[in-house]
Amino acid sequence: MSAAEDPGPPSPPPRLRVAVVGAGPAGIYTAEALTRQQEVPVAVDLIDRLPTPFGLVRHGIAPDHPKMRAIRDTLHRALDHPAVRFVGNVEIGRDLSCRELHAAVDAVVYTYGAALDRQLAIPGEELPGSLAATALVAWYTGHPDADRATVEAALAGARSVVVVGVGNVALDVARVLARTPAELEPTDMPQHVLDALAGAPVERVTVLGRRGPAQATFTTQELRELGELAEADVLVDPADLELDPAAEERVAADRVASRNLAVLQEWAQHTAQPGRTTVTLRFFSRPVRLLGEDRVTGVEVERTVVDADGRASGTGQTTVLPADLVVRSVGYRGGELPELPLDPRRGTVPNDLGRVLRGGEPSPGEYVAGWIKRGPTGVVGTNKHDARETVATLLADVAAGVVRPGSSGDDDLVTTLRANGADPVLLEDWRAIDAAEVALGATRGRARTTLHEWESLLAAVKDAAARTR
DSSP states (O other): OOGGGOOOSOOOOOOEEEEEEOOSHHHHHHHHHHHHOSSSOEEEEEEOSSSSOOTHHHHTSOTTOHHHHTHHHHHHHHHTSTTEEEEBSOOBTTTBOHHHHHHHSSEEEEOOOOOEEOOOOOTTTTSTTEEEHHHHHHHHTTOTTOOHHHHHHHHTTOOEEEEEOOSHHHHHHHHHHHOOHHHHTTSOOOHHHHHHHHHOOOOEEEEEOSSOGGGOOOOHHHHHHHTTOTTEEEEEOGGGGOOOHHHHHHHHHOHHHHHHHHHHHHHTTOOOOTTSEEEEEEOSEEEEEEEOSSSOOEEEEEEEEEOTTSOEEEEEEEEEEEOSEEEEOOOEEOOOOTTSOOBTTTTBOOEETTEEEETTEEEEEEEEOTHHHHOSOSOTTHHHHHHHHHHHHHHHHHHTTSSOTTTTTTOOHHHHHHHTTOOOBOHHHHHHHHHHHHHHHHTTTOSOOOOOSHHHHHHHHHHHHHHTO
């Protein structure tokens, strides 16, 4: 063959261009699973509505959980991969339609979570002083959309607090409200949050669970941390720990439930000490009405019984708990994204192993992972397996020719966004925000203080850009 006829080295295969919508744990684990596989070369755009990554690791895990929040250091490694591009400050449906997104990439994985709260659906729930845990958590973690005025008004004067729910978020809320200012001072909470919590006169926190300790969903680590508060006593009624045969069987078969019960039995020996805050875990109790006129003053609570299948029903026996603040923590649900189907009952996108279903049929090139796929269950690490399952499904569709790498053409997503008038925040911009938070924390001897306003987050990006000109 002559030199003129030599075709040269073969062209590299086209890259699979994937947009991942949501830069929380599920989205980052999806990006990680895509870049770790060797079957198909990839390029991943990790899109988030916020100018910051990490989702609920940043704005869901309580700031007094430094070991848990350190997960973001692990997640950051995925952002540093050369095949991954963080694209923050972009809202699908506002800055980019789903149709435009699909035109710019070969496949889309939606991982935007389940950020809406579930309601108690009882009289009085709308009263001032009644909050969703999502609102309180957003406020104390410095989420830029937090309703600061409503939360701080609810906290002011709150001596007695009732938290409804016995999951990890409920325990986070109880623990944060019972902390002393000295315990919270080293955290990365915004200063206005620390000031408001220091001024809140909380003396009693009651955590209500409608079922028994055998059915509680908190993890043992989270439960034990409640007993490590500097100036609070954790109390449990020993009668609530008496198990029927079905509950005994459940505890015997579930190591987490068994360990939880052991912790609760220890606390059942506690008595309240004068001058200390009390945190009471009360099982077999469900709120049936919030009392008050201008704001919450109490909670009417009904005693429940739990059947062999774990279902709770009321007994008609009620008591009233004084309460200046009620926080409901009874679960999350997914919200709608324009042009994407949603099961309103489950709060998830209909899917089969991560494939989005439209009218019961797989929608080519559309996938889900995380809470919007399976519902708000599991811990942060659960999303890793979930993401791998979805990526395996996507790669199977590539192998079957359902998804074709390179089919989206050469249009660049960031170029399209800027043409639409959006101002995407990229990885170096996020690094500028990160550095600004570290610098702000250093002014008060902390590792970091969270920037909590849209304006300050984006100003950190602009200031860093101005310094490099």
